[in-house]
Amino acid sequence: ELVEGFRHSVPYINAHRGKTFVIMLGGEAIEHENFSNIVNDIGLLHSLGIRLVVVYGARPQIDANLAEHHHEPVYHKQTRVTD
DSSP: OHHHHHHHHHHHHHHHTTOEEEEEEOGGGGGSTTHHHHHHHHHHHHHTTOEEEEEEOOHHHHHHHHHHTTOOOEEETTEEEOO
16 A cells, blocks of 8 residues: 555656745744644655745744834734834
């Protein structure tokens, strides 16, 4: 069963080897119970020859830092301005 599953996966692996994937992780991802699984999956993609660009959000961390320093976030057209 495992070998059969692998055989079905090989065409997809070959089709994506050398391609670039952009993976966006929200700032909440680091707190998620499955974060280590996500990191392992990203490592697996890399080991299969997929080029990766990981974009990591930081909204919760920025919000916490602003609150800690008693600053109100500034928004322009529904987008936070971070300086």
